[in-house]
Amino acid sequence: MDFDDSPAESTFREEVRAFLKGHLPADLSGKVLGHRRLHKEDFLRWQAILLKRGWVAPAWPKEHGGTGWSAIERGIFDEECALAGAPELPAFGVRMIGPVLIAFGTEAQKQHLLPRILDGSDWWCQGYSEPGAGSDLAALSTRAEIDGADFVVNGQKIWTTYAHYANMMFALVRTASTGKKQEGISFLLVDMTTPGITVRPIITLDGEHEINEVFFDNVRVPRANLVGELNQGWTCAKYLLGHERFGAARVGRAKREVAFLRRIATERIVDGIPLAESPAFAEKLARLEIDLMALECTSLRMSVAATEGAIDGTEASLLKLLGARVAQAASALALDVAGPYALPYRPADFELNSDLEPVGPDYSGPLAAYYMNLRKITIYGGTDEVQHNIIAKARLGL
Structure with missing residues (x-):
């Protein structure tokens, strides 16, 4: 059963279909429709095509490079892309850290990072889960101690999707130990090329190297990479998870x-x-x-x-x-x-x-x-x- 579009929605759907017919490479749609493996360069190639049209980040505000589409239009776009076999861009940049930066980031963070998310210059991964903090995420123990102009991070993250590709991570770290578990957590942006970071592969049941464990050994992160308030990272985390699940x-x-x-x-x-x-x-x-x-x-x-x-x-x-x-x-x-x-x-x-x-x-x-x-x-x-x-x-x- 298909639910009827309004006339305006039908026109928009036809616009999306025409774009996909004219711009989606056949080899990319062949991989998606045939359940074949997608590589980093596949995602980046499709992202470059969307960027040229201005359609990389449909849910972002127009002033930050978004489309200004309604929720219904975004749903139509996602549906038509899926039906045509377009690669689904990894969520960590456009769908997750982008909205968090727009809501909680400083002006400097927005000006520098949002354009790099849009054009694929930065490939992001998510540093949330830990060996002892998965579903109970608030139990995380990776620590960040303030040392002058930096945080010094020590600990481990696990199940980190695409960490072997990523040059940036958004991570939850513990910066205080008093009060409830949700308190004392901060939201940091980490350059994955920083000394002290080790990425080790985890091979999943299907034989793929998609996820990883990541170790932090005295990793120095500039205090300017804090998103939101110190010890208030749980607010950012909940906001991000809502975007992920929706x-x-x-x-x-x-x-x-x-x-x-x-x-x-x-x-x-x-x-x-x-x-x-x-x-x-x-x-x-x-x-x-x-x-x-x-x-x-x-x-x-x-x-x-x-x-x-x-x-x-x-x-x-x-x-x-x-x-x-x-x-x-x-x-x-x-x-x-x-x-x-x-x-x-x-x-x-x-x-x-x-x-x-x-x-x-x-x-x-x-x-x-x-x-x-x-x-x-x-x-x-x-x-x-x-x-x-x-x-x-x-x-x-x-």
Whole structure:
């Protein structure tokens, strides 16, 4: 089911589609639509194309390089990009640290860093989780002691996505130990080339090097890199997590995956008939589509509420919960369709135009790794359990 656009929204949607048709490189969309591996240069190439059009940061204010679009228009843009197979830019720069700097940064920080986020000069990573502070983020222990004009940082971060690519990190550090755990935390911007930083890879279940552990050994960070007030970093952290979770519905990606499922189910023959004609499969697909319809309706309703300023923050948690469930269900159903052809793990299958002889249909090679990679989305940005607690506390008074 598609929800009708207004005339103005229809015109805008057609503008986005025309842009994607004329400017999205076929090799990039081929990687996305085929669940192939994307590299840093792929993201930067697409970002450069968006920058030329002025569409890198749709949610930013126009005075900082944003588009001035409404929440509905931003949703249309995200959906059409996903359906066309455009790479989704890593969230850490545009969607996360950018809004924090706009809200809490100094004028000097904004003037220097925001243009570098827009043009990709800086590649950011997020220094939040620690071995003893994941879902209980306020338990973090990485310390920053003031020494003259610098902070001196010691400690460890973990699950740091793209730290091996990044030249900048935004990090939560403990600058005081009194009061509640949420107090005494500060928000720092760290140059990843600073002496004393060590990045070590963590290889995930799908065989990818996407995340890392990062160690700080007497790392000197200028006090000018403090965002917001000293010991008030938890305010920045909550603001940032709201932006991260609000984008987690990914309705466009879910629609793309459902279309993919429909296509491959017509190609896969089981017991002499296309799998798409199997009543058991049709029931599973229908359930997924109903959940997707509910997700889209909820996302649209919350987008309108956000435009009217009528949200309280729990909406982001709800969208993250629903979006993650739909995405994982779609990836699991894709494995059902591919069957035994999805079992082999061959890294070359994740590259576009691999020289390897395919084991099964061309689409099947990357599916198991894609499925395993998506297991993380009910953990990062706050686990499902954390989201349930946020909703229960804010909406149910529990």
